[in-house]
Amino acid sequence: MSGEIAAALAAEEAAIYAYGILGVKLTTKGDLTEARSSEAIHRDRRDALVLTLAALKASTAPAPAGYELPFEITDRDTALKLAIQVEDGVAQAWRAVLPVTQDGERATALSALTDAAVRAARWRRLGKVSPATLAWPGRP
Numbered sequence: 422m423s424g425e426i427a428a429a430l431a432a433e434e435a436a437i438y439a440y441g442i443l444g445v446k447l448t449t450k451g452d453l454t455e456a457r458s459s460e461a462i463h464r465d466r467r468d469a470l471v472l473t474l475a476a477l478k479a480s481t482a483p484a485p486a487g488y489e490l491p492f493e494i495t496d497r498d499t500a501l502k503l504a505i506q507v508e509d510g511v512a513q514a515w516r517a518v519l520p521v522t523q524d525g526e527r528a529t530a531l532s533a534l535t536d537a538a539v540r541a542a543r544w545r546r547l548g549k550v551s552p553a554t555l556a557w558p559g560r561p
Contacts, residue, residue: 429530433466491503516559518530
């Protein structure tokens with residue numbers, strides 16, 4: 422179980438980094454508000470995962486100082502594309518947590534997966550990407 426939780430932590434840390442990069446290319450108030458809200462949610466989830474791993478007495482590698490982005494972020498369209506990719510990746514990481522958890526922990530994982538899928542759909546809508554939703558969020 423700690424391996425899946427560590428992977429979710431890594432996805433949350435990568436999301437925080439990505440929002441710091443893509444946020445500078447979002448210029449409308451609505452886009453910026455959505456990005457800031459998304460980053461705050463990822464920070465909260467990261468903090469909760471750190472506590473969960475500490476309770477499990479599990480250790481993870483420290484987050485890297487930086488990440489290699491999958492493509493250059495040059496404008497709003499590429500920023501939105503990265504936001505979609507990040508949220509899809511977060512949903513995928515949380516999906517892997519579902520089968521190894523129970524009760525409240527499973528509810529937390531499902532909530533995180535659902536939240537990421539909803540955020541990805543919002544970014545798709547803002548970027549006019551079709552389809553706006555995925556049939557099975559979090560599925561590789």
